[in-house]
Amino acid sequence: MRELVSDEQVAAYREHGFVRVQGVLDRDQVEHFRGSAEAFLKAHRAESLETQGTFSQLVNVWQRDDDLRALTLDTRLGRIAEQLAGFPLRLWHDQMLVKEPHNNVATEFHQDRPYWPHAGDRLPLSAWIALVDVPPERGCMTFLPGTQDRTGLQPQDLHHEEDLFEMDPSLRWIPRVTVPLRAGDCTFHSGYTGHMALPNRTDLARLAHVVIYIDAATTYNGAPHVVTDPLGLAVGDRLDGDTFPRAWA
Ligand SMILES: O=C(O)CCC(=O)C(=O)O
Numbered sequence: 001m002r003e004l005v006s007d008e009q010v011a012a013y014r015e016h017g018f019v020r021v022q023g024v025l026d027r028d029q030v031e032h033f034r035g036s037a038e039a040f041l042k043a044h045r046a047e048s049l050e051t052q053g054t055f056s057q058l059v060n061v062w063q064r065d066d067d068l069r070a071l072t073l074d075t076r077l078g079r080i081a082e083q084l085a086g087f088p089l090r091l092w093h094d095q096m097l098v099k100e101p102h103n104n105v106a107t108e109f110h111q112d113r114p115y116w117p118h119a120g121d122r123l124p125l126s127a128w129i130a131l132v133d134v135p136p137e138r139g140c141m142t143f144l145p146g147t148q149d150r151t152g153l154q155p156q157d158l159h160h161e162e163d164l165f166e167m168d169p170s171l172r173w174i175p176r177v178t179v180p181l182r183a184g185d186c187t188f189h190s191g192y193t194g195h196m197a198l199p200n201r202t203d204l205a206r207l208a209h210v211v212i213y214i215d216a217a218t219t220y221n222g223a224p225h226v227v228t229d230p231l232g233l234a235v236g237d238r239l240d241g242d243t244f245p246r247a248w249a
Helices: 007-016 027-047 066-072 075-085 163-167 169-173
Strands: 018-021 056-059 089-099 107-110 125-130 141-143 177-179 186-190 195-197 206-215
Touching: 007 018, 007 075, 018 177, 027 056, 027 066, 027 089, 027 206, 066 089, 066 206, 075 089, 075 125, 075 186, 075 206, 107 163, 141 186, 163 169
Parallel strands: none
Antiparallel strands: 018 186, 056 089, 089 206, 107 195, 125 186, 125 206, 141 177, 141 195
16 A cells, blocks of 8 residues: 655654644545535534534544545545554544634543443544644644554543543643644644643634544443444444445455
8 A cells, every 4th residue: 555644754753642634635626625514613612512612523423424425434534543443444524613703711631442332442543634724823732742652541530621631641741742734734633641721812713623542342342422322332342343444445
């Protein structure tokens, strides 16, 4: 298979737990998917899972919108994710995360993997795709490099500035890396890499489309989660089949 990201980018991801990949979408794709995301948001904003002003959060949009399905299941994105991970992946879920204009609320530091009902998996990762320019003042992400090995913490409250640091005080002293993105750029971050997103203090909505990939061998551990609750799974079931596709393989 043709390499999609450089060896240096793969090495950076494995060392720091995140990497920026510029220009994953070209200008026409950005315009197209931004239009689709705006239309979906307009129709479904009221269904947001998050209601405290941090962001509007719409999950599994790929199952409800053909355009956004094409973005979530994009072959190039999925193959980049596999190149970074180094093993076969499946889709866990996607989500639109929209910081409304002047939301003025940060997404506080947290890790993703402790939220998920998973077992038997190697390091999952997310692609966070900017559908508009996202400078710091519009709510770009900040990472704690090298924290992808901090497994075993309880789920953190992403509304609470201190939560992650109270669980592991050593994390407070890690130099933080803020990563502005142009529309069409993307960051990949692992499920254990500590990260936050700044508030949106601009007049334009911060539109991010996030695709979350898991180890193809991941099983269900029985804990509640909005994605798995309706599926009637038993502990130990593989997260596979059409609900967790491997569309890029
Ligand atoms: O975009 C945000 O506000 C937070 C994103 C995030 O935490 C994630 O994609 O894991």
